[in-house]
Amino acid sequence: MTGLRTRFHALFVLWLTIMWVLLMGEISIGNIVAGFLLGSAIVLFLPMPRVPRGNHGVRWTKLLTFILRWIADLMVASAKVAWLALRPQSPPKSAILQVPMRVSNDLILYLATCAYNLQPGGSVSDIDVANRIWTIHVLDANDVEREKDSVARLEQDMIEIFESKG
Numbered sequence: 814m815t816g817l818r819t820r821f822h823a824l825f826v827l828w829l830t831i832m833w834v835l836l837m838g839e840i841s842i843g844n845i846v847a848g849f850l851l852g853s854a855i856v857l858f859l860p861m862p863r864v865p866r867g868n869h870g871v872r873w874t875k876l877l878t879f880i881l882r883w884i885a886d887l888m889v890a891s892a893k894v895a896w897l898a899l900r901p902q903s904p905p906k907s908a909i910l911q912v913p914m915r916v917s918n919d920l921i922l923y924l925a926t927c928a929y930n931l932q933p934g935g936s937v938s939d940i941d942v943a944n945r946i947w948t949i950h951v952l953d954a955n956d957v958e959r960e961k962d963s964v965a966r967l968e969q970d971m972i973e974i975f976e977s978k979g
Contacts, residue, residue: 829856905954906955907950907952910957911946912947914964916945916971917976
């Protein structure tokens with residue numbers, strides 16, 4: 814019974830049930846029952862792996878500051894990529910770089926990867942989890958050091974938000 818208790822998450826089943834009813838477009842007993850059965854089967858037979866959380870607190874003010882700066886950076890990066898696409902010059906020089914990441918937790922490495930990949934102009938193409946090294950593709954590689962600095966800033970932000978003691 815312990816295995817069932819750890820695998821069955823009532824809130825996730827409820828969420829899946831609601832999503833099913835919304836996808837069907839009609840609130841009916843049949844859709845609710847089908848959504849519940851489908852959600853239960855998904856949770857029981859396709860369990861999600863445990864999220865490696867550790868004992869990390871979140872510094873909410875630093876997280877809010879990061880989110881606001883990330884949104885501003887998103888706007889700037891979108892404008893830069895649009896200009897690169899529309900300008901009458903030849904395509905910019907791109908590059909593949911390897912940059913170290915000092916974050917200690919896999920979940921935080923994942924969050925940093927998502928934050929980087931959602932910004933236009935670059936993407937993480939490979940992660941060496943054991944050595945904590947990103948391989949990134951950069952669209953406009955005229956200033957490689959600036960790109961490495963932006964990754965270092967992202968890394969420092971993640972450490973300050975999730976891993977710093979204090």
